[in-house]
C-alpha cells in the first residue's frame with residue numbers, strides 16, 4: 001500500500017536535551033514520490049533518514065506515514081512498522097560478511113513465520129537476479145563495492161516495502177554503475193508505488209528524482225522539482 005509522508009514540527013536530537021540536529025517545521029511527500037536529499041557533510045541528512053524510519057530515540061513532533069506517526073511509536077511498534085513497510089539501504093551497507101548474497105538479502109525474514117520467510121526468500125532472489133548480483137555461495141566479504149551495494153538494495157526490496165529509504169546508495173560507485181543502480185532503485189520503487197527518499201551527493205541520482213530537498217545545518221533550505 002503506497003504511503004504518503006507528512007512531517008510536522010520535527011526536531012531530532014542526538015541525546016536527551018542535546019542540540020537540534022534536524023528541525024523540520026513541515027514537509028509533505030506524496031505516496032509514490034521519489035525525493036532526493038542533498039546537503040553538505042554534517043547537515044543532518046542521515047539523522048533525518050533515521051528519524052523517518054523511527055530509529056531515532058530523541059525526536060519530537062510528527063512523522064506520519066499514512067495515518068501512523070512513527071515518531072510516537074514505542075521501539076517494538078516501530079520495528080514492526082519497519083518490517084511491514086520500510087526498506088532501508090544504509091550508508092555502510094551493514095551486510096553480514098560471513099554470509100552469501102542470498103542469505104544477506106533474505107536476512108530480515110529469518111525470524112518471520114514460515115510462509116513470510118519463503119516469500120521473502122523468493123523476493124530476495126528475484127531482486128538479486130534483477131540487480132545482476134553474482135550468484136553462488138561466495139561470502140559477501142569478497143564482493144566489490146558495487147556488488148555489496150546491490151546486495152544491500154536487494155535486501156531492502158526483499159521486504160516488499162512501500163517506503164524505501166536510501167543513504168548514499170551510489171556512493172563510491174563508478175559513474176556507469178551508479179546510473180544503473182539509480183535506474184534499478186527508481187524502477188523498483190515505481191513498480192511498487194513505493195515512496196523513495198534517497199540521501200545523495202550524486203548529481204545523476206538527484207537529477208532522476210521527482211524533487212530534491214537541500215538541507216543545511218539541520219534545516220530545509222530549498223525544494224526543487
Ligand SMILES: Nc1ncnc2c1ncn2[C@@H]1O[C@H](COP(=O)(O)OP(=O)(O)OP(=O)(O)O)[C@@H](O)[C@H]1O
Nearest residue numbers: 013014015021039040041042043044045046047048
Ligand atoms: N547521536 C548523536 N549525538 C550527537 N551528535 C550527533 C549524533 N549523530 C549525529 N550527530 C551530529 O549531527 C550532525 C548531523 O549528522 P548526520 O550524520 O545526520 O549528517 P549528514 O548530513 O548525514 O552527513 P554526511 O554527509 O557526512 O553523512 C553532525 O554534526 C553529527 O556529528
